[in-house]
Amino acid sequence: MQKRLAFKLVFAGAALAALTACGQKEEPKAPAAATPAAAPASAAKAEGPMKVAFMYVSPANEEGWSTQHDIARRAVEAKFGDKIKVTTVENIPENADAERVLRDLAQQGNKLIFATSFGYMNSVLKVAKEFPEVKFEHATGYKTAPNVANYSARFYEARYLAGKLAGATTKTNILGYVAALPIPEVLQGINAYTLGAQSVNPNVEVRVVWTSAWYDPGKESDATKSLIGQKADVITHHTNSSAVAAACEEAKVPVISYNTSMKRAAPTMLLGGVIHIWDDFYAGRIQAVMDGTWKPQSVWGGAPEHMVALVDIAKGTPEAVVKDIDATYERMAKREFHPFTGPVVDQDGKEVIPAGKTASDSDLLTMGYLVKGVAGKLPSGS
Known part of the structure; x- marks a missing residue:
């Protein structure tokens, strides 16, 4: 998830051809194996429980990106019991x-390693060559190898639902959004959030403050205070700490958290939480290694795969709003609705998605615009 500025252009070129409309990228063909000059190192043959490892970029006990992966880790430990040994x-x-x-x-003999941050990609690829018997799963990456797979979630789907919640809640019609970097994944979220809000409140304006960092609690807190000063009365974020939620709790402004439902940081002001769910995915990949069916696939899962959700909607939210959100999620899960269905117009009034058309995965992964209703421009150089 971290340091993904390169994602904007490189992922668009390297991964688009592999995507399919069903939400999963086609499995890339493994390149022909070259005969090495010397035998590569390999992990020690596992004995007893299969060894599985998870590597996190931030503290696992801190509400945010790594915490959500660790929740899934605990779930698979409970599921497999003494069949696996987890580090x-x-x-x-x-x-x-x-x-x-x-x-x-x-x-150490781990047969499957989950590397859960974008910036680990080159390290994963290098080490994977040295240990061909070890399987590596890389979160949010775009490169594969014979023993390297990657995976991500369609965060924008839950963002659309969050937009509906925010649009129905705001009194000032100004929504705040703390964003890290202007890469396609983040732009998908901002735009989907705006479109969701507009679906229930056409007068909504979304104001964005950029932090230029995935994890910088100080900047995230300052950005939140700036948005509150601009009359934003519902705030969300695409950053990795709980600073936005904490700042909203202190200011008594409703917040929609990201990565995890940040109840500790915002016990009274949490309006809802946009989360990703890795439990079933991780269990499936562990089982695949056990069964000998593991392949270096690329997965981009969303509502149909139950990999994203809007959770912990605040008590007191009108029943009609909750029903609308639930119904829209069900339509997404059945592939009967796509958040980026035209007509969609950008800030300059250009129709970027024609009426009756739906954005392709290629369109999404090369997204470089903000939709009408988002205030301000993209940072220079983006």
Whole structure:
């Protein structure tokens, strides 16, 4: 998830051809194996329970990105019991430390390693070559290898639902959005949130403050205060700490959290939480290794795969709003509704998605615009 500025152009070129309309990218064909000059290192043959490892970029006990992955880790431990032995490492930066830790995990005999941050990609690919018997799963990446797969979730689907909640709640018609970097994934979220809000409140305006960082609690808190100063009375974020939720709790402004439902940070002001759900995905990949059916696939799952959700909608939310959100989610899950269905117009009045048309995965992964209703422009150089 972290440091994904390169994602904007490179992912668009490297991953688009592999995507299918069903929400899962086609499995890439493994390149022909070259005969190495020397035999590569390999992990020690596992004995007893299958060893599985999870590597996190931030503390697992801190509400946010890593916490949600760790919730899934606990779920698979409960599911498989003594069939697996799990190791977790956290707060691992996206630099040479990641490569060192991955190598150490492979040497410990782990047969499946989940590397849960975008910036681990090059380290994963390098270490995977050294340990061809170890399977690697990389979150939010776009490169595969014979023993490297990647996976992500369609966060924009839950963002659309959150927009409906925010649009029905606001009194000032100004919504606030704290955003990290102007890459397609973040733009998908901002635009889907705006379109969802407009579906129930055409007068809504979404104001965005950019932090230029995935994890910077200080900047996130300052951005939140700036938006409150601009009369935003519902705030959400695409950043990784709980700082936005905490700042909203202090200011008594409703907040829609991201990554996890941040009840600890905003016990009284939490309006809802946009979350991703990895439990079934992780269980399926562990089972695939056990069964010998694991393949280096690329997955982009959403509502049909139950990988995203809007949860913990605040008590007191009008029943009609909740029913609308639930009904829209069910339509998404049945592939009867897509948040980016035309006509969709950008800030300059250009029709970017014609009436009756739906954005393709290629369109989504190259998104470089903000829709009408979003105030302000993209940062220069984006």
